[in-house]
Amino acid sequence: MPYVAVIVWHDVVPAKEVWFDTPLDTFKTQLAAIARGGYHVVTLETLRAHLERGAPLPSKPLALTFDDDGHGIYENAFPLLRHYRFPATMFVHTNFVGTTTHGKRHNTWPQLQEMSHSGLITIQSQTANHPPDLRVLSDADVVHELTLSRSSLEYHLHHPIYALVYPEDNYDARIEKLAAANGYELAFSEDWGNAGDSANLLEIHRYSALTRFNQALQDVAAGHAP
Numbered sequence: 018m019p020y021v022a023v024i025v026w027h028d029v030v031p032a033k034e035v036w037f038d039t040p041l042d043t044f045k046t047q048l049a050a051i052a053r054g055g056y057h058v059v060t061l062e063t064l065r066a067h068l069e070r071g072a073p074l075p076s077k078p079l080a081l082t083f084d085d086d087g088h089g090i091y092e093n094a095f096p097l098l099r100h101y102r103f104p105a106t107m108f109v110h111t112n113f114v115g116t117t118t119h120g121k122r123h124n125t126w127p128q129l130q131e132m133s134h135s136g137l138i139t140i141q142s143q144t145a146n147h148p149p150d151l152r153v154l155s156d157a158d159v160v161h162e163l164t165l166s167r168s169s170l171e172y173h174l175h176h177p178i179y180a181l182v183y184p185e186d187n188y189d190a191r192i193e194k195l196a197a198a199n200g201y202e203l204a205f206s207e208d209w210g211n212a213g214d215s216a217n218l219l220e221i222h223r224y225s226a227l228t229r230f231n232q233a234l235q236d237v238a239a240g241h242a243p
Contacts, residue, residue, distance in 0.1 A: 018071075020240020021064065021078040021212045022233040023205065023223040028087025029094040034121060039226060041093050047230055048101055051079060054234060058103040061139045061180060065203060068218055077237050080212070081105040082205065082223065084143060084182055086114065086129075088122040095132055107132070108143040108182035108205075111169040126173050133174050141180040142166040142201070150187040156195060163199045179203060193219040209233070211240065 027037045029044045039047075051058065057075035059067075064080045066072035081098075083090050086109045098105055107129075115125040124132075132138035145165040148154060154162070167178040180203040181196055188206070196204050196219055203218050209229050210222035224233035 018213045019074050019076070019078055020237050021059075021067065021074060021080065022237045023064070023080040023082060023212050023221060024226050024230060024233050025082045025084055025205075025207060025223045026090075026094070026226045027083065027085050028089040028121065030087070030089040031093070035119075037227060038087070038089070041089070044094060045097065047226065048097055048103065050234065051103070052101055054238065056234065056237065058101075058105075060104040061106045061141070061203075064212065065179075068203070068213065068215075068221070079233070079237060082182075083107045085121075085147075086110065086123045086143075088124055091124045091128045091132060095135075095138065098137055099135065102137070104137050104139070106139045106141055106180070108141050108180075109166075109170065110143045110145065110147040110184070111166045112145045113147065114169075130174060133176065139176075140170060140174055141182075142170060142178055143182045144184055145169070147184045149185050151183060151192045152187055152189050156191075159192060159195050160199055163196060163201065167200060180205070188220075193217075211236070 026039050029039050031041050056077045056079050059078050059080055067074050113123050116123055133140050144162040151159055170178045181201045182205050186207045205221045205223050207223055209224045212222050215221045
């Protein structure tokens with residue numbers, strides 16, 4: 018089985034607005050490194066088929082993801098992804114679409130629709146209200162977060178929602194079970210490693226672009242060494 022790295026960014030902006038932003042120049046350098054290194058960026062659906070059924074992947078596979086629906090994903094990252102023809106997945110907290118929270122602007126539904134209709138960007142769930150720790154919520158409240166987000170995304174974007182990111186990487190076996198029971202087939206953490214070696218499909222490994230971007234590329238390259 019090939020080594021496949023899923024990489025996560027948050028917002029991409031000219032200069033950091035919050036600590037987990039990626040400066041635009043850094044992002045440009047990162048995408049150039051992916052292209053120059055001969056990596057193959059795969060869609061979420063391709064990754065899903067590989068993890069669920071063992072479908073083949075191209076050599077040196079990567080999957081690119083973005084959390085939190087920051088305005089710079091549309092303004093700065095999306096044009097560069099189109100330039101390289103790199104597919105990516107956005108995970109969106111639906112009750113914050115088109116709003117500003119903690120000084121961070123979030124993309125609007127028309128912007129999300131434009132990205133989705135491009136064929137390059139897949140948009141999936143990061144709950145409705147981004148509760149910082151799903152584990153402290155009741156079962157009913159967790160289900161509300163999961164189902165409201167999925168129904169909002171399906172209403173506005175007209176495609177199936179089957180993947181989830183746990184806000185602030187807080188989850189446990191109960192949350193995984195509730196996600197699976199409410200239509201989610203994949204869920205992603207920020208615990209780095211080979212996505213194919215994840216404990217299960219509701220704990221898929223991801224590398225942080227802030228701290229482990231170079232490591233992700235190195236691990237994938239080493240995993241495909243002859």
